[in-house]
Every structure is written in structure tokens, then in C-alpha cells.
Amino acid sequence: MDNLLQFEKVSKSYGSRKALNDVTFSIAPGKIVGLLGTNGSGKSTLMKITAGLLPVYSGNVKVNGHPLELNTKSIVSFMPDRPMTESWMRVRDAIDFYSDFYPDFDLDKSLQMLDFMNLKREERISSLSKGMNERLQLTLALSRNAKLYLLDEPIGGVDPVARAKILDAIVEFYSEESSLIISTHLVKDIERIFDEVIFIKDGELVLQAEVEELRLKHGKGVDEMFREVYAE
Numbered sequence: 402m403d404n405l406l407q408f409e410k411v412s413k414s415y416g417s418r419k420a421l422n423d424v425t426f427s428i429a430p431g432k433i434v435g436l437l438g439t440n441g442s443g444k445s446t447l448m449k450i451t452a453g454l455l456p457v458y459s460g461n462v463k464v465n466g467h468p469l470e471l472n473t474k475s476i477v478s479f480m481p482d483r484p485m486t487e488s489w490m491r492v493r494d495a496i497d498f499y500s501d502f503y504p505d506f507d508l509d510k511s512l513q514m515l516d517f518m519n520l521k522r523e524e525r526i527s528s529l530s531k532g533m534n535e536r537l538q539l540t541l542a543l544s545r546n547a548k549l550y551l552l553d554e555p556i557g558g559v560d561p562v563a564r565a566k567i568l569d570a571i572v573e574f575y576s577e578e579s580s581l582i583i584s585t586h587l588v589k590d591i592e593r594i595f596d597e598v599i600f601i602k603d604g605e606l607v608l609q610a611e612v613e614e615l616r617l618k619h620g621k622g623v624d625e626m627f628r629e630v631y632a633e
């Protein structure tokens with residue numbers, strides 16, 4: 402089966418600062434992948450390239466077997482690390498906006514998710530806490546019937562109890578033929594849902610492995626491996 406995402410020798414610089422350097426990896430369908438790295442390691446850059454938001458880079462990126470330029474945006478659903486909604490909106494406006502904008506938006510699923518997340522349709526987005534806002538962004542991203550979901554730091558702003566709830570929502574609401582890439586440095590809280598992990602450090606890919614393989618081959622959990630790779 403074709404890979405859902407393929408990076409081949411991808412590099413990206415912002416001026417003289419290199420954010421990604423010769424990154425090569427691929428992701429098969431049906432995987433939840435942790436994209437792990439410390440601050441500034443290049444996680445968001447990798448996601449933005451995949452989402453088609455950073456058109457200038459070198460190397461090749463294919464989504465579902467097609468070059469990124471061929472309108473692959475329609476099969477990629479991106480939850481950025483900063484909200485894409487406007488502050489004047491109420492929750493229901495954000496849902497309507499996504500529903501109008503994306504033909505693959507599943508309204509029923511979004512209403513179920515709002516319920517699960519304890520979000521009220523009438524609530525103003527400007528009055529949501531950071532954690533509630535993350536719940537809304539996640540609801541919007543996962544309610545699309547996409548093939549590849551990119552969640553950039555989905556649990557950064559929430560307390561540990563809410564984190565567990567959000568992870569449960571991710572597992573419950575994502576469809577198993579698609580793949581999901583989740584960037585985070587909160588490895589311990591989230592590693593239980595990963596099938597695979599990709600470690601990126603200073604813009605370079607240092608490890609891609611199945612979580613099971615880490616345990617069997619190296620006798621290590623993801624968090625332990627993360628601490629070793631990123632020890633300063």
C-alpha cells in the first residue's frame with residue numbers, strides 16, 4: 402500500500418536559519434505517529450510543509466502518493482499550534498465556518514465531539530480558556546474526513562486530567578484508515594497512544610521507530626528514549 406506521507410531529503414531555511422535539514426521518512430496509513438522534539442527542533446515547520454502552508458523548501462514531499470503541489474491540501478487536516486478561528490466567533494460560528502469551507506466536514510461528528518469535550522455551541526471563543534480552545538481546535542480538525550491529520554501540540558495548554566480526556570477523544574474520533582501525526586514535547590503524557598515515533602533534533606531526523614520495537618529491541622519506553630536523545 403502507498404505511504405500516506407513521504408518526505409525525501411527535505412530541507413527548509415528561514416533566512417540563514419536552517420529549520421529542517423535533509424529529512425527523509427515515510428508514514429503508512431493507519432498509524433498514530435508522535436513527532437517528538439524539544440523547542441525549536443523543527444516540528445511545526447515539518448507540519449506546515451505537509452499542510453501546504455510553506456511552499457518554499459527543497460526536496461520532495463508526497464501525500465497519498467501525489468506531489469504536494471497537486472492540491473493534496475484537501476486530504477490533510479491541520480490543527481496548528483495557534484488558533485485559526487477569529488475571536489469574535491462563537492463556537493457555533495467556527496463550526497459553520499469549517500463546515501462551509503471543507504466539503505469533507507462531518508457536522509454530526511463535530512456535534513458529538515463538542516459534547517464529549519463539554520463545549521457549548523453558544524460560547525464565545527474569546528472567553529474560552531486555553532485548554533478549552535485547544536479542545537475546540539481539535540474538534541474542528543478531527544471532524545473533517547481527511548486522510549492525514551496533523552495536530553501541532555494539541556495538549557500544550559491543558560492540565561493532566563484534561564490531557565487524558567483529549568487523548569481519549571483523539572483515539573475515539575479518528576478513523577483507522579487515516580494517519581495522525583501529533584507533535585509534542587510532553588512525551589510521557591501522550592506516548593500511550595503512539596504506534597510510531599519520529600525524533601527530530603536541530604532540524605534533523607534522529608530516529609523513526611515503532612513503539613513496540615523500541616520496547617522489544619531497546620527495552621525502553623518512548624519517554625526514556627526521548628530523555629536519552631535530548632539530554633543536554
Ligand SMILES: Nc1ncnc2c1ncn2[C@@H]1O[C@H](COP(=O)(O)OP(=O)(O)OP(=O)(O)O)[C@@H](O)[C@H]1O
Pocket residue numbers: 415418419420438439440441442443444445446447482586
Ligand atoms: N517564521 C519563522 N522565521 C524565522 N525562523 C523561524 C520561523 N519559524 C520557525 N523558525 C525557526 O526554525 C526553527 C524550527 O522552528 P519550529 O517552529 O519548526 O520548531 P518546533 O519544534 O515546532 O518548536 P516548538 O516546540 O517550540 O513549537 C527554530 O529555530 C525557529 O526559531
